[in-house]
Amino acid sequence: MVEVRRSRLGQGEIRRTMGALAGALALTLTGTAVAHASPRTPSSAAPALWTGTWEAAAAGTAAALPGTSIRNVVHTSVGGTEVRVRISNRLGTRPLTLGGATLARQQANAPKSPNALPGTMRTLTFGGRKKVTVPAGKDVVTDPVTLSVPAAANLLVTLHTPVDSGPATYHRSALQTNFLAREGNRTADENGVAYTATTGSWYYVTGVDVRGSYAAGSVVAFGDSLTDGSGSTHSANRRWPDRLAERLRALPPNGRRGVLNAGVAGNRLLREGRGPSALARLDADVLSRTGVRTLIVMEGINDIKSAPNQTDPAALMAAYREIVRRAHARGIRVVGVTLTPFGGHGAYTEARERVRRAVNQLIRTGGLFDAVADFDAVVRDPSRPHRMQSAYDPGDHLHFNDAGMRAMADSIDLADLTGAAGTAGAAG
Numbered sequence: 001m002v003e004v005r006r007s008r009l010g011q012g013e014i015r016r017t018m019g020a021l022a023g024a025l026a027l028t029l030t031g032t033a034v035a036h037a038s039p040r041t042p043s044s045a046a047p048a049l050w051t052g053t054w055e056a057a058a059a060g061t062a063a064a065l066p067g068t069s070i071r072n073v074v075h076t077s078v079g080g081t082e083v084r085v086r087i088s089n090r091l092g093t094r095p096l097t098l099g100g101a102t103l104a105r106q107q108a109n110a111p112k113s114p115n116a117l118p119g120t121m122r123t124l125t126f127g128g129r130k131k132v133t134v135p136a137g138k139d140v141v142t143d144p145v146t147l148s149v150p151a152a153a154n155l156l157v158t159l160h161t162p163v164d165s166g167p168a169t170y171h172r173s174a175l176q177t178n179f180l181a182r183e184g185n186r187t188a189d190e191n192g193v194a195y196t197a198t199t200g201s202w203y204y205v206t207g208v209d210v211r212g213s214y215a216a217g218s219v220v221a222f223g224d225s226l227t228d229g230s231g232s233t234h235s236a237n238r239r240w241p242d243r244l245a246e247r248l249r250a251l252p253p254n255g256r257r258g259v260l261n262a263g264v265a266g267n268r269l270l271r272e273g274r275g276p277s278a279l280a281r282l283d284a285d286v287l288s289r290t291g292v293r294t295l296i297v298m299e300g301i302n303d304i305k306s307a308p309n310q311t312d313p314a315a316l317m318a319a320y321r322e323i324v325r326r327a328h329a330r331g332i333r334v335v336g337v338t339l340t341p342f343g344g345h346g347a348y349t350e351a352r353e354r355v356r357r358a359v360n361q362l363i364r365t366g367g368l369f370d371a372v373a374d375f376d377a378v379v380r381d382p383s384r385p386h387r388m389q390s391a392y393d394p395g396d397h398l399h400f401n402d403a404g405m406r407a408m409a410d411s412i413d414l415a416d417l418t419g420a421a422g423t424a425g426a427a428g
Contacts, residue, residue, distance in 0.1 A: 052218040052290040053078050053149075054208040055260035056174070058090045059275040061167035062201065069186040070203045071114050071158045071179040071195055073106060075237045077218075077245035077259040079151040080210025082144045085124060087159070088206040089134040090284060091275075094166030096134040096204070098159055100187040103145060106154035111235045114179040114192025116156055121190055122147050136166075139206070149210055151249050152237075157205045160185040171202040172274065173265045175229045175239070178202060200234075207260075209290045217293035218258035219244070219417055220286045222278065222323075226340065227263030227298050231399030238402040239263070243409035248417075257417060260289055268302045269319040270310065279319060287330055294417045295327050296373065298337035301398075304355050305347040313358040320368055333421040335412075336369035338376035343386035344397030353386050371416035378411040379404055 053076045083103060089096040101124035104116035122145040126132035134140050149155065161168075162185070179195035186194045221227050221241040229239030245259035262285040266274030275281065278299045286295055297320065303310040310316060324334045338360040342348050360376050363369070379388045379400070387397065392404030400408065 048211065050084070050209045050211050050290050051078060051080070051213045051215045051258045052207065052260045052292070053080070053210045053213070053258045055220070055262055055285070055289060056171040056202045056206050057262045057264050057275070057281065057285040058088050058169045058206055059171045059173070059264045061091050062170045062172070062203070064164045064166060064168050065161055065180065065203070066164040067162060067182060067184065069158055069160045069181040069184070069194070071156050071181070071192070072202050072205045073111070073176050073178050074155050074157060074202070074205065074208055075176075075242070076149055076151055076153050076155060076208065076210070078210060078213045078215040078249070078256060079149045079153065081146065081148055081212030082210065083147050083149055084144045084209050085142045085157055085205060086139055086207030086209075087134060087142070087204050088139045088169045089136055089165075089204070090139060091169040092136045092165065092167055094136055096136075096165040097161065097163050098132050098134070099162040100130055100160040100185050101142065102156075102158045102187040103147065104156045104158075104190070105147070105149070106156050111154060112177045114156070114195035116190040116192070118190055120147060121188060123188070144211065152246070155208065157208070158187040159204055160187050168203055169206075170204070171206070171264075173225070173228050173230065174200055174202045175232065175234050176200070176202070177235050207289065210258075213258070214253035215256040215258050216254055217291040218260050218289065219248070219294045219296060220260045220262050220289060220292055221296045221298070222286055223263045223298035223337075224267040224273075224302050225263065225265035225399060226301070227261060228265045229261075229263065229405070230265055231394040231396070232402050232405050236402075238405055240400075240405040240409040243406050244412060247409065247414060251414065255414070255418065257293065258291070260292075262286060266302060267299065268306065269299050269316060270303055271308075273302055273306065279322060282323060282326060287326065287332070292330075292332055294333045294335060295323075296335045296337060296412075297323060297369075298375070300359060301339045301342065301356070304339070304352050304359070305342060305345070309352065311351070311355055313355055313362060316359050317362050317366065317368070320363075324368055328422045331421050333370045333417070333419060335371045335373055335416055336363045337373045338363050340375050340400075341380050341386050341388050342398045343384065348386070348397075370419070370421060371413070373412045373416070375408045375411065378407050
């Protein structure tokens with residue numbers, strides 16, 4: 001992993017670091033059905049195209065769960081009639097053995113239930129095989145299965161790990177109740193009675209694509225815990241990307257988009273935080289995803305507030321510029337988001353607040369992004385702009401409750417999510 005080791009970086013060093021990071025995590029897909037709709041493909045409502053409907057970025061590793069069936073609950077943003085699932089061993093150090101995998105819709109109106117909706121259980125295969133070994137550092141994508149998947153539905157992706165395969169690639173902060181059965185391969189169980197334990201993390205599953213949707217591609221929300229959903233209601237899908245997906249579903253078919261949440265709690269632009277830095281994970285979590293048309297970037301507050309602190313706004317702008325350059329090379333439009341206030345939080349200082357305001361001014365007026373979403377202006381307290389409005393504060397003065405998440409998502413101009421990439425110059 002290439003890491004920036006100084007808080008103040010010269011422009012030459014930044015360029016060298018960005019170049020190294022660009023290839024640090026090139027994603028190689030194995031297995032079958034890995035052909036993605038190219039981001040260069042013109043927007044189309046053609047249902048033959050695959051569209052990303054859900055994502056969780058690989059955020060770190062946890063202890064393996066040998067002899068366990070892991071039932072991950074994931075929430076779709078758009079629907080379809082065919083489905084495929086991405087399984088990741090990207091952060092693992094040993095081959096991952098899967099003894100079985102299934103997909104089903106969750107029992108209706110029961111977001112904390114391990115039960116499958118009767119008649120929806122499907123066996124997932126890998127090149128026609130029910131078992132697969134995923135090399136360390138790699139992903140696999142399942143064969144497609146036929147299943148009617150509504151938009152805004154919960155799916156159960158169940159994986160059986162028969163042996164200890166070493167550190168498990170996972171998304172730590174799922175904000176969703178998931179389930180564990182420790183009685184062997186229970187992947188095909190419609191009744192969830194065997195799932196007697198729970199976890200708040202997603203294990204191995206990092207993406208779901210659908211075909212037969214009329215969504216014209218997908219939008220990736222790329223960020224830290226503010227995007228990951230910290231502060232919002234557990235198992236309720238009230239993160240700001242969830243609300244954005246709800247707004248997009250109300251549009252005519254040719255304006256709809258899947259929404260992929262690539263937020264990672266603790267993430268930073270230039271250094272490892274919890275999981276790889278934003279620059280290091282850009283290929284895996286954004287550029288390789290299915291049918292991506294637009295990228296929304298909300299990153300940088302952890303660089304400013306967390307030790308070692310970034311004190312130079314120009315270093316953050318150089319990182320944004322690299323993200324935009326790489327996205328534009330794939331034909332992906334980029335929307336920049338201003339950094340929200342954190343006055344009252346334990347990490348707040350006046351010096352860090354000056355850096356945040358300077359970065360926001362550059363985001364608004366620098367002409368770097370194709371469009372700007374000014375979350376800072378939406379959530380700050382007008383009388384104390386270094387702090388968020390109390391109505392949006394879950395109590396830690398950094399993250400956002402459901403009302404704050406909704407306010408941020410509702411401030412995004414949906415027209416900014418369409419159009420050609422490379423039209424930078426818009427200011428918020």
